[in-house]
Amino acid sequence: MKRLSALFWSLLFLAVPVLGVATFAVAPAYDIWLPKDVSEHGPAVDGLFYFILWLTGAVFIATEGVLFWFIWKYDESKSNGGVKYVHGSHTLEVVWTIIPAAVLLFISIYQMNTWADVKMRRPDMAPTVEVIGRQFEWRLRYPGKDGMLGTPDDLHLVNDLHLPIDEDVLIQLKSMDVLHSFFLPNVRIKQDAVPGMKIPVWFKAREEGVFDIVCAELCGWGHYKMKGRVTFETRESFDRWLEQKYAEQEATQPADSESAAVAKLSPASLLARR
Numbered sequence: 376m377k378r379l380s381a382l383f384w385s386l387l388f389l390a391v392p393v394l395g396v397a398t399f400a401v402a403p404a405y406d407i408w409l410p411k412d413v414s415e416h417g418p419a420v421d422g423l424f425y426f427i428l429w430l431t432g433a434v435f436i437a438t439e440g441v442l443f444w445f446i447w448k449y450d451e452s453k454s455n456g457g458v459k460y461v462h463g464s465h466t467l468e469v470v471w472t473i474i475p476a477a478v479l480l481f482i483s484i485y486q487m488n489t490w491a492d493v494k495m496r497r498p499d500m501a502p503t504v505e506v507i508g509r510q511f512e513w514r515l516r517y518p519g520k521d522g523m524l525g526t527p528d529d530l531h532l533v534n535d536l537h538l539p540i541d542e543d544v545l546i547q548l549k550s551m552d553v554l555h556s557f558f559l560p561n562v563r564i565k566q567d568a569v570p571g572m573k574i575p576v577w578f579k580a581r582e583e584g585v586f587d588i589v590c591a592e593l594c595g596w597g598h599y600k601m602k603g604r605v606t607f608e609t610r611e612s613f614d615r616w617l618e619q620k621y622a623e624q625e626a627t628q629p630a631d632s633e634s635a636a637v638a639k640l641s642p643a644s645l646l647a648r649r
């Protein structure tokens with residue numbers, strides 16, 4: 376009976392690494408693995424992800440294997456008498472403190488270049504578009520004909536982001552209310568939108584397509600529906616699209632240019648345009 380119980384518990388613990396590894400192995404076949412990447416820096420980010428996954432995976436399998444082996448080998452039925460208590464091993468503790476510390480130090484140095492590319496080496500250019508998180512939508516503002524944000528000729532849109540491929544794009548990210556997280560899984564971009572801050576986000580998309588914009592921060596009751604869409608397209612069709620949206624917006628403006636400017640700035644007109 377005791378032998379049976381040892382068998383049960385050791386196999387149960389062995390099932391954790393076996394099923395865990397199996398899940399990872401079949402995930403790509405069921406299309407629940409990383410989403411398609413179409414960005415320039417994506418391979419570097421994915422490379423880091425896989426490196427850390429393999430490293431932690433190996434440690435996970437080793438520790439789970441040891442756990443299984445100890446439960447299997449040292450079960451009570453095979454015990455010959457009392458338990459011997461030991462005080463611990465100073466050497467062992469030093470070793471298993473220094474090894475993880477060294478590994479963490481290595482990872483922090485190894486990832487620095489990728490981090491700098493994604494978060495520090497900002498391209499020297501004016502923002503392509505301003506993205507404003509708001510419960511529960513993504514508001515977009517493109518600079519108008521004057522190429523400057525914050526002027527009366529800005530183009531206002533909601534949830535329908537378009538960006539050109541094969542060139543750097545710079546997004547100015549803001550939040551109108553609470554913390555949101557601007558997540559573009561297909562270009563490996565995730566950045567918190569923080570109230571009161573203008574945060575630059577940049578990347579280069581390399582393929583055309585329509586992908587999701589997701590909010591990755593639980594931002595309120597409607598968080599689940601805070602979904603937009605990003606369309607990556609060639610420069611020519613991006614310019615054509617901008618032109619068309621601009622004309623659509625102009626068509627809905629009052630004829631008088633001064634009242635048009637005022638209307639664009641008032642919150643009531645922003646709401647009306649939704």
Ligand SMILES: [Cu+2]
Binds near residue numbers: 509555590594598
């Ligand atoms: Cu949100």
